[in-house]
Amino acid sequence: MLQINDLTFRIDGRPLFEGASAQIADGWKVGLVGRNGTGKSTLLRIIREELAKGEGNGDGSVRINRGAKMGYVLQEVPANDTSLLDVVLEADIERASLMREAETCEDPDRIGEIHERLADIDAWSGEARAAEILVGLGFTQNDMSRACREFSGGWRMRAALGGVLFAQPELLLLDEPTNYLDLEGAAWLEQYLRKYPHTVVIVSHDRDLLNRSVTHILAVENTKLVLQAGGYDTYLQRRAERTQHLAAQKEKQDVQRAHMQSFIDRFKAKASKAAQAQSRMKMLEKMTVITVPLAERTVPFKFYEVEELASPILELDKVDMGYAAGKPVLERVSLRLDFDDRIAIVGANGQGKTTLVKSIAQKLPLLQGMRRASKNLRIGYFSQDQLDELRAGETVLEHVKDLLPNAGQAQVRALAAQFGFGHEKCETKVDKLSGGEKVRLLMGLTTYKKPHILILDEPTSHLDIDSREALIYALNEFNGAVLVITHDTYLAEATADRLWLVNNGKANPYDGDLADYKALVLAADRPESDKQHAIARAEIAAAAEKAAPSVGAHEKPKPAPRLSFKQKHRIETAEKEVEKQRAALELLDRDLGDPGTFTHKADAEAKLKARAKVQAQLDAAEAEWLAALEAAEQ
Secondary structure, three states: EEEEEEEEEEEOOOOEEEEEEEEEOOOOOEEEEEEOOHHHHHHHHHOOOOHHHHHOEEEEEEOOOOOOOOEOOOOOOOOOOEHHHHHHHHOOOOHHHHHHHHHHHHOHHHHHHHHHHHHHOOOOHHHHHHHHHHHOOOOOOOHHHHHHOOOOHHHHHHHHHHHHHHHOOOEEEHHHHHHHHOHHHHHHHHHHHOOOOEEEEEOOOOOHHHHHHOOOEEEOOOOOEEEEEEHHHHHHHHHHHHHHHHHHHHHHHHHHHHHHHHHHHHHOOOOOHHHHHHHHHHHHOOOOOOOOOOOOOOOOOOOOOOOOOOOOOOEEEEEOOOOOOOOOOOOEEEEEEOOOOOEEEEEOOOOOOOHHHHHHHHOOOOOOOEEEEOOOOOOEEHHHHHHHHOOOOOOOHHHHHHHOOOOOOOOHHHHHHHOOHHHHHHHHHHHHOOOOHHHHHHHHHHHHHOEEEEEEOOOOOOOOHHHHHHHHHHHHHOOOOEEOOEEEEOHHEEEHHEEEEEOOOOOEEEEHHHHOOOOOOHHHHHOHHHHHHHHHHHHHHHHHHHOOOOOOOOOOOOOOOOHHHHHHHHHHHHHHHHHHHHHHHHHHHHHOOOOHHHOOOOHHHHHHHHHHHHHHHHHHHHHHHHHHHHHHOO
């Protein structure tokens, strides 16, 4: 499907790719990974032919199968009067064109051809498929007929993503699509990509998505492209093995080179040994030097240890939250927060998660009810929206100086270094920082006053995978309470031990973990069974509607009911089948990841057909596993 051959590309003299090559077969789901700034988005632009080779002193070639349709999301849908559903339907250009032609065509033969082609592309189910995609991305049925101008930029970006998914191009390019999705939308997209019938190349820092939805990892490493079968965790393991192997080889080579150099130094001046010395000098020159890639250092996050306060440190008693001018967004909220709590807040976008945390942080006044807090309680609040509050034109040092107005230059620079900004970055203006660097600066400014409660509203959108790991480590080391809203399941599972669910104007503890909640959300969005859909929606609503426990008692999840032998057996059997098919798929992908496979067309075609068969068996096994879990849950 896609061939990248000996690609070299530089920007401002800095090499992004040097002799990079990779071959991606039809049907592969490829996660494109690498540190921020290594050229992932640039590679997508090269594939889309948005960057001419002359712009980057480039060389090499990028080829796509002839006739293959390519799809990508560049910008949000325009704010016009076109309905949301029509925008998505129009994204499939062929279908839209044929539908229009069918309304005006008078040639009977041509009408027959049009309807035959419409049947081939399943055009008549278009509205249902478009609606399914939009619901999965977080839109409601009532949203379908609303004009695009009624939605914010973030929601119009979701609509643009919905359009490209509906068009189903043979090569789908996605650049951080989960950045404008909530956890529910990210969970749906993860499942959708696994079943997508064509080739996908996706830039993502979402570790769960890269482990569960892709068949291969394409990594940008030291200006090269490394293609490997499997998910992200498998890639990390094999990268570590490669590095260890290279280190052992280099050690042997260094001994060999030192021995040869010693011989040259000793005998190059002696006539009897000069020829041998010259021979060894030539051998040294021809020897390819083995280099071990240096591990790139990730700047850690630092959260200060705080003095412990007696629990509960914060209580909300029958509180209404929202904006003074309108109806409350959340009503009669009763919640309790203890000093060591780690809580992830879940619920679809627009339900009021941000309203909840802003009210807790006193960014919004309460409309009604009681808020009780420890006398010396300090709260640190981080939100992506606050990135816009950084003062353009001012440097990192000027922002840090706000925290230490009377301190000397050396002390201010030392604090900036703690935030991850060395000497060369201190004088950088904030509008020239990358998204990840802005997050680091704002996180440092937020946590400097040692908050007892750390509230993070989507903290990871601009962070690469290693920086997310560093954030997880810092949060787990932090001794205060944490409230986090995130679409990153991996971060939520690694840092939170309880959930609060925000839905239908209510906010309450959720009895279950993230896996339970994701299964419930996916069941609610699954179109095959209206009955299951209704049950799942009702369960989500019931979880949010249930009466909150008294604020004097700390809520703990109820123990799960014991399963019958029959239920356990069904779940275990399905799980074993899933593992079996995954192992078979990984073996096939390993073979297909070898470019030599494609030198024999018949062999390659047989393996691709076998892979498609195993993928179908895996999908069926996973569907049975999920059904078994849902049956036990009910």
